[in-house]
Structure formats: structure tokens, C-alpha cells
Amino acid sequence: MRPTFTSALLFLLCTAVVHAAESTSSSSKSGSRPAEQTSTAPKEAPKTRKVTKEKPAPPSGDKANQSDEERFTAARKAAYEDPKVAELRAKVDSAKNDDTANKAMRSYLRALYGKMRSIEPSLEERINMTEAAALRAVPQAQ
Numbered sequence: 723m724r725p726t727f728t729s730a731l732l733f734l735l736c737t738a739v740v741h742a743a744e745s746t747s748s749s750s751k752s753g754s755r756p757a758e759q760t761s762t763a764p765k766e767a768p769k770t771r772k773v774t775k776e777k778p779a780p781p782s783g784d785k786a787n788q789s790d791e792e793r794f795t796a797a798r799k800a801a802y803e804d805p806k807v808a809e810l811r812a813k814v815d816s817a818k819n820d821d822t823a824n825k826a827m828r829s830y831l832r833a834l835y836g837k838m839r840s841i842e843p844s845l846e847e848r849i850n851m852t853e854a855a856a857l858r859a860v861p862q863a864q
Contacts, residue, residue, distance in 0.1 A: 810833050
């Protein structure tokens with residue numbers, strides 16, 4: 723008896739959904755749209771449109787138009803190119819053991835973020851927070 727009751731309930735539910743779908747489709751056809759022409763000719767496949775992404779505008783020299791994120795990224799890239807910062811990064815890469823690498827990494831991070839502060843002083847608070855987080859991630863030598 724239980725499977726029959728479930729089947730009957732499922733049948734009623736499906737019927738209600740189909741009826742609701744038919745009533746909404748028929749009400750949308752009777753709207754203000756003109757009736758579609760019916761023909762026996764085969765329908766063409768819908769044409770696909772090629773979607774292209776718009777390229778972002780090139781960065782302008784005006785700092786007022788740039789967001790903080792863009793200025794932070796630009797300052798970081800400029801700091802990477804500094805010879806002192808690049809030299810410290812080379813020391814990190816060539817360190818023989820973990821303690822030496824950690825000391826070199828801490829020096830490198832201080833130099834990097836110091837250079838970023840000199841390049842973009844308006845972002846000092848964000849640079850300080852990022853530097854503190856980066857230094858916490860590097861274990862201190864004992």
C-alpha cells in the first residue's frame with residue numbers, strides 16, 4: 723500500500739508542475755508579443771556570438787585615477803627592480819641552510835617594504851600591515 727500511495731502522490735505532483743508550466747507558457751503567449759509564424763521549413767541553429775573580453779585601460783600617470791590595489795602593485799614591482807632588493811633576494815636564493823635563509827629573507831622583506839614605503843608613502847599603513855604579516859610567516863633564527 724505504501725508504494726502505491728507514494729506513486730500516486732508523485733503523479734499528482736508532476737501533474738501539478740506540468741499544468742503550472744503550461745499555464746505560464748500560455749499566458750506569456752497571450753501577452754503583447756506578436757504571434758510567431760509557424761512554417762514547415764527546418765529551423766536554423768541559433769547563431770553563437772563570440773564574446774571578447776575588454777582589455778583594461780592602460781595605467782595612466784594620474785595617481786588619483788588608480789586604486790590603492792593598483793598603486794600597491796606598481797610600488798611592489800618598482801621595489802623588486804631596485805638593485806639592493808634584488809641583491810638581497812639573490813642572497814635568499816643562494817642560502818646554504820634554513821637559518822641563513824630565514825635571516826636573509828627577513829632582511830629582504832624589510833628592504834622590499836621599505837623601498838615600497840619610499841615609492842608610495844600614501845600606502846604606508848597597508849604596506850606596514852603586509853610587511854608584518856610577511857615577517858610573521860618567516861621563522862626567526864634562534
